[in-house]
Amino acid sequence: MTAITSHVRDQHDADLRAEVRQWCRTHVPTDWRAAQTGASDAEFVRFQKEWFATLHSAGYAVGHWPAEWGGGMSVAEQAILFQELAAHDAPRLVLPFVSIHHAASTLLAAGTDEQRRRHLPAILDGEIWCQGFSEPGAGSDMAALSTSARRTGDAYIVNGQKLWASGALHADWCLLLARTDPKAPKRQGISYFLLDMSSPGVDVRPIRQATGESHFCEIFLNDVAIPASGLVGAENDGWRVAQETLGAERGMTMLELAERLGHGGFPWLVELCSAPGPDGSRPLDDTRVSDRLAQLETEITGLRLLASEFVSASSGPADASIVKLYYSELLQRVMDFGAEVGGLAAQTQVRKPLSSGWESGNWVLDFIGSWEWTIPGGTSEIQRTIIAERALGLPREPKVP
Template identity: 50%
Template sequence: MTDDARQLEQLRADTRAWLEDNIPANWRERMTDVQSDDFLQFQRQWMKSLVAAGLATSHWQAGWQGGGRSLAEQVVIVEELARADAPRLILYFISLYHAAMTLMEWGTPEQKHRHLPAILAGEIWCQGFSEPNAGSDLASLKTRAVRDGDHYVVDGQKVWSTLGQHADYCLLLVRTDASGPKQAGITFLLMDMRSPGVEVRPIRQITGDEEFAEIFLTNVRIPVTNRLGEEGEGWRIAQTTLNSERGLTILELSERLSRSRWRLLQAMGADGEGQVQDDQFRREAVDVFVKIDALSAMVKNMMARLVAGKDVGGTASMVKLFYAQVLREFTALGQRSELAALYQQPFTLGGGHETGNWSFDYMNSFMWTIAGGSNEIQRNIISERVLGMPREKYA
């Protein structure tokens, strides 16, 4: 075994031991049918624990608590978090990845000094990119920012901002120039969510959850010192934001899906040895489990290539598209199971997308056909970058 391999195994053992000692006891029960204030408090405490242990910021630059880890080390930590069924820091995902990575690459010294320590202390960020008519075609955004002395005056609307109702700051894309190419007129601002003129409305989904919000901006004044980069550089900076997680999220979600098979077997009435009596359900379960194994292999192959510094091209799109398909098939089979109603669990905040509440999980699985780039966009990327097909011509 090489020195690098020994170090990774030691990191795995250390991370596993810490999680065994520190995962909050009965956290799923505590986060079931929970009120918003209780969820916020739980996430803040878990964030504090993970930051102190260096497990929330392994992707940050060296010099920060837990930072400077190689991608291979980050993979180990993510795998162990999923294996241990640790609560996910869903309230701080944008803060720890999108905001932090964008600030580290594009922020001024003053912006980094102001916000990066605050994120570690619990500052919550949301993302203000998508708009009602600018989702998949993000470059068509209409939210307008006009320079007025040392401020920008912003008017417009954003939508699908994850947990925006709880955020302190927002990564905001605005249009400062409409005279040229769409991408060339976009500017990147950091917006204080407490600014006058900011109105946040949670969006109640079909599941009954309020994971997203829409943000209305009316004459919101944002200091020019809160701009990242130069005017018109927003599109380029946004690519840093969107690429900040480098596949780690889909790695964790695929690991959690793989380790949730017992929930499906339970819903299907498996006996003590995990055997399902209904032949049809057994065949369908085997088919889904094989797909889960294939997904895990695809993700691990993609991460190995990333660790080796190789370009993954359209692989990330194939993985994301396949995950959306497998998750829906998995949750659909659980919902159809004859015994699902007997094992129906209330919705739990902070885990994966396989909570055991099969109706909720199935409805929620459709989110993954849109989130992170719709299935249609992923198929276009695959056709162009993997299959070499010509770009689609739009009317």
């Protein structure tokens, strides 16, 4: 890269940062935390859709999409965007998260032209998606799923149950895996579908969590008809298509989450450690606390660089698993430390803003919620197995008879 090219790029990045910074000052609602704490489901949905529309009108909602579909931002530009949104304490896109990441990446990689034309513009207009992968007997071992899809004429008749479906109560569509060939080896008999959640036979039931929220849901499917046009990829090729979805969950979303942790969660942790306690002393005055902060800052810096590198040029067979594993377990360490420093006062925080992320500043609730990230998209144990076998070339785990 020449000095002139580097200067032009630096100036462009500076101009973009100034633009986003000014936009945030004008458009980020200052009272959203109070309004979203204890908000009803209806208020949460309304706020999330309005915030998404605000970001989309500015060109900031789907920068990771291709330019022809409303995106086209470079990795460096997206990092700047996420840094400024976090620094200005902007709400997160919680409700559209699956739509703009998982659904979009799947449709762009494996969908038909018709499916992309139907759903990508609809997502930009507020269409909400959820993910129907896990089942009561198929969590970490997703290939063990038993939900069935039987071809009947121009449709598939689906029966079964899905679990841990984030946001399913408010979803319009679902990314669904079902078994179309019960006689085939586990990974070869699965197909991938787009399910209209308003279809007859779909029953969604929220699951109350330890934090008091009901972010996850169960989905019961009783003779649900999915048109053959809802099949993504070839029949019985759903396992391969699902890797595109999981790749987004383990990798593409990490850039935003890493910047949020670095520019949102960590500064609040420093602020917490800098505040005087009842006796006037500050936790930061303890060398053990300052050393721990330095260690966490170093780890977060590494995470941000790793996520940026992965999104820029993923080349390794286990890169997505490395980033996902690193983020999820670092998130736990940060929130664990925040809960420890917060002491008894942190135990009294019983609600957090619904439109916040995993780094809301409500340390005990954030710590409880951080454990979620070591489970979906493949548990930490699954990620370590992928890294060991695909990246390090270690012997594969023996198959259970």
